[in-house]
Amino acid sequence: MSERRDAGPPTIAAEFAWARELSLGGLFIALGVVIPIAFHVLGGGRLGPVFLPMYLPVLVCGMLVSPGIAAAVGVLTPALSSALTGMPPVLPTLPLMMAELGVMGAIASLLHRRAHLPALLATPITLVVGRAVLGLCVLGAVSLLPPDVLASLPPPMRQPPAYLLVATVTALPGLVLQLIAVPAVVALVERRSTASAAMSDRHAGA
Amino acid sequence: MSLIAIHDLRFTWPDGTPALAGVSLTVEEGRSLGLIGRNGAGKSTLLLHLNGILHGSGAVRVQGRPVEDWPADELRATVGLVFEDPEDQLFMPTVLEDVCFGPLNQGLAPDAARDRALAALASVGAAGLAGRAPHHLSTGQMRRVALATVLAMQPRVLVIDEPVMALDPEGREEVIALLAGLPQTKIIASHDLEMVLALCDDVAILDGGRVHAHGPARELLADDALLRAHGLRMPASPGGG
Amino acid sequence: MLAHDLLDIWAHLRSPVHRLDARVKLVCATALVVAILATPIARPWLLAPWAGVLLAIAAASGLPASWIAKRLAILAPFLALGATALVFVPPTETADAWQLAGIELSREAALVWLSVGGKCLLALLAATLLTGATASADLLRAAGALGVPRTLTALTGFAITYLVALGDEAGRMVTAWRSRGRVRGPVRNLRVAGSMFATLMARTVERAERVALAMVARGYRGRMPVLTAERAPVTQIAGAAAFVVAVAATFWLGVHA
Ligand SMILES: Nc1ncnc2c1ncn2[C@@H]1O[C@H](COP(=O)(O)OP(=O)(O)OP(=O)(O)O)[C@@H](O)[C@H]1O
Ligand SMILES: [Mg+2]
Numbered sequence: 001m002s003e004r005r006d007a008g009p010p011t012i013a014a015e016f017a018w019a020r021e022l023s024l025g026g027l028f029i030a031l032g033v034v035i036p037i038a039f040h041v042l043g044g045g046r047l048g049p050v051f052l053p054m055y056l057p058v059l060v061c062g063m064l065v066s067p068g069i070a071a072a073v074g075v076l077t078p079a080l081s082s083a084l085t086g087m088p089p090v091l092p093t094l095p096l097m098m099a100e101l102g103v104m105g106a107i108a109s110l111l112h113r114r115a116h117l118p119a120l121l122a123t124p125i126t127l128v129v130g131r132a133v134l135g136l137c138v139l140g141a142v143s144l145l146p147p148d149v150l151a152s153l154p155p156p157m158r159q160p161p162a163y164l165l166v167a168t169v170t171a172l173p174g175l176v177l178q179l180i181a182v183p184a185v186v187a188l189v190e191r192r193s194t195a196s197a198a199m200s201d202r203h204a205g206a
Numbered sequence: 207m208s209l210i211a212i213h214d215l216r217f218t219w220p221d222g223t224p225a226l227a228g229v230s231l232t233v234e235e236g237r238s239l240g241l242i243g244r245n246g247a248g249k250s251t252l253l254l255h256l257n258g259i260l261h262g263s264g265a266v267r268v269q270g271r272p273v274e275d276w277p278a279d280e281l282r283a284t285v286g287l288v289f290e291d292p293e294d295q296l297f298m299p300t301v302l303e304d305v306c307f308g309p310l311n312q313g314l315a316p317d318a319a320r321d322r323a324l325a326a327l328a329s330v331g332a333a334g335l336a337g338r339a340p341h342h343l344s345t346g347q348m349r350r351v352a353l354a355t356v357l358a359m360q361p362r363v364l365v366i367d368e369p370v371m372a373l374d375p376e377g378r379e380e381v382i383a384l385l386a387g388l389p390q391t392k393i394i395a396s397h398d399l400e401m402v403l404a405l406c407d408d409v410a411i412l413d414g415g416r417v418h419a420h421g422p423a424r425e426l427l428a429d430d431a432l433l434r435a436h437g438l439r440m441p442a443s444p445g446g447g
Numbered sequence: 448m449l450a451h452d453l454l455d456i457w458a459h460l461r462s463p464v465h466r467l468d469a470r471v472k473l474v475c476a477t478a479l480v481v482a483i484l485a486t487p488i489a490r491p492w493l494l495a496p497w498a499g500v501l502l503a504i505a506a507a508s509g510l511p512a513s514w515i516a517k518r519l520a521i522l523a524p525f526l527a528l529g530a531t532a533l534v535f536v537p538p539t540e541t542a543d544a545w546q547l548a549g550i551e552l553s554r555e556a557a558l559v560w561l562s563v564g565g566k567c568l569l570a571l572l573a574a575t576l577l578t579g580a581t582a583s584a585d586l587l588r589a590a591g592a593l594g595v596p597r598t599l600t601a602l603t604g605f606a607i608t609y610l611v612a613l614g615d616e617a618g619r620m621v622t623a624w625r626s627r628g629r630v631r632g633p634v635r636n637l638r639v640a641g642s643m644f645a646t647l648m649a650r651t652v653e654r655a656e657r658v659a660l661a662m663v664a665r666g667y668r669g670r671m672p673v674l675t676a677e678r679a680p681v682t683q684i685a686g687a688a689a690f691v692v693a694v695a696a697t698f699w700l701g702v703h704a
Contacts, residue, residue: 312666
């Protein structure tokens with residue numbers, strides 16, 4: 001997390017970096033609520049589970065902030081969206097998405113910001129890890145259900161691997177979209193945003 | 207000793223865009239300076255150097271002391287910066303919390319910060335807005351509140367980027383009257399030369415990251431050839447005509 | 448114009464629910480949602496008391512019924528999808544099947560559907576009433592006062608503050624995209640939409656950096672300052688405590704009776 005209380009005067013670059021974590025994280029949570037609505041308007045409702053529009057801002061943000069904030073953004077985005085727009089529904093999707101996006105945000109940040117992996121590589125790894133987390137969560141949730149309830153679930157839900165397969169195949173266009181869009185946006189942003197670089201070191205004359 | 211003294215300030219953005227190419231300027235206590243010049247002349251970049259947010263090469267002194275030597279919080283309490291777009295400057299959920307942000311960061315107790323904030327809001331004629339969400343305000347109201355957020359920190363110098371942009375004529379007049387009534391030293395960057403003429407004692411013309419002229423506002427703003435050479439036009443004289 | 452009706456449009460009403468302290472409302476709503484989610488999935492009728500309480504609160508809140516209904520309607524496709532899935536769950540031998548319009552449905556599956564759908568609806572109703580009858584700024588301050596970490600409230604605060612502005616920006620882009628006429632072919636269409644959202648995100652990063660500059664210029668030093676709120680009236684605190692106890696007792700009775 002970015003809140004610091006340690007002694008000693010922080011440099012202005014450090015202050016700016018902390019402030020940027022919060023403002024960037026917060027604004028991208030808002031984007032995570034707004035972009036799915038825009039998708040809904042554009043595509044008439046069917047496109048959500050196919051294109052995973054909420055993943056886009058969470059992944060991009062993950063590549064731009066520290067792991068703690070990235071995880072918080074991943075958890076808060078679906079929660080706020082669910083409370084304000086009703087999507088994703090509280091059961092069963094919301095807890096799964098909070099776990100998946102929280103982990104994906106943190107992984108994206110660790111890979112790109114800490115390990116300096118290019119976004120082009122970090123994105124597919126993050127997507128795979130995200131699907132794995134989703135699978136584990138479904139497995140965990142299913143193992144918690146009483147057997148009579150389990151028997152009454154639709155067939156794919158009864159078998160986590162099958163659920164994961166269905167969810168992944170449905171979302172294939174979305175995963176491909178992330179694969180292309182996330183590195184592109186990250187590159188665009190890193191090229192255009194110069195303010196943080198300007199604060200971090202001194203620049204001499206023209 | 208000048209309140210603000212800039213000597214040979216140079217700055218290039220990290221993407222290689224040169225913005226300041228040797229700026230030298232002084233501002234005396236109690237005076238107000240208008241910073242004018244075409245788009246991309248470097249006005250906004252220069253303002254960011256005045257309270258230590260950007261560091262170029264050369265020297266920026268406030269009250270005779272280089273900005274690098276100032277404790278960051280004292281410098282920001284001395285030089286208050288009002289940004290161009292109030293939407294980016296008002297980031298808290300309510301107006302009151304936003305205006306309290308600076309005073310609380312200065313270490314004031316919540317009650318004292320609240321008093322300061324309410325006084326600052328009253329001084330810009332926005333006392334009734336305290337409980338509102340900033341982003342539901344009109345542009346004119348946002349500008350007043352943005353000014354209050356900085357006034358609440360009680361700075362000695364007010365540095366304001368484009369104070370009347372996107373205001374309707376009436377809102378513009380109100381903000382100009384408001385600024386005219388503030389006693390602080392002011393540095394105002396703007397394309398609205400009529401406002402600059404109304405508010406500023408002195409004017410500096412910036413072009414290509416350099417100061418091309420610096421002098422009394424009445425003289426420079428009456429020099430049509432000079433203004434035209436730097437992409438500017440003479441303002442209508444205040445008497446009309 | 449995409450997000451303008453998500454927050455604060457009814458915060459100006461003066462109903463008894465609006466006048467309650469935000470912390471009290473947050474605690475009560477949380478208790479209700481926890482009870483709703485924890486209700487055994489095979490016994491959807493146990494959701495009835497929560498539905499009753501929420502409907503009573505909705506009536507007292509003065510929020511327009513049509514607005515609440517519109518909020519809940521978003522779940523309709525999701526519920527319909529679940530209902531369709533029901534048809535594909537064959538009744539097990541032990542379970543008694545339900546006959547509906549000639550189709551044989553598994554009773555247990557139908558109960559699960561009712562239960563999951565009911566939980567989603569009621570939880571959304573609770574969230575809708577809470578955010579509809581409370582100013583978002585008060586809700587945030589309440590969350591902070593109740594011990595939610597400052598980083599989380601700060602992030603949510605920025606999100607809420609910029610929701611409308613970013614919604615407007617996205618709305619303008621959607622309008623521009625539509626007015627330029629549709630491009631033919633799904634791939635090209637997607638490319639256009641993709642570059643649109645990419646631009647939106649890049650602009651948002653720049654805006655976030657301007658916000659961060661403004662924070663630093665006003666003395667931000669790594670810690671969001673908070674204005675402490677005054678204490679809630681004792682009667683309201685007692686009321687909230689009584690409400691939580693009543694919810695817990697009802698829950699316990701329902702599960703164990
Ligand atoms: N964040 C940034 N990153 C890179 N270059 C920048 C940035 N901000 C400004 N510049 C460049 O620096 C130069 C000076 O810009 P600046 O914004 O200071 O001009 P200005 O006089 O304020 O212009 P305007 O009248 O349009 O506000 C321009 O060439 C501009 O493109
Ligand atoms: Mg400018």
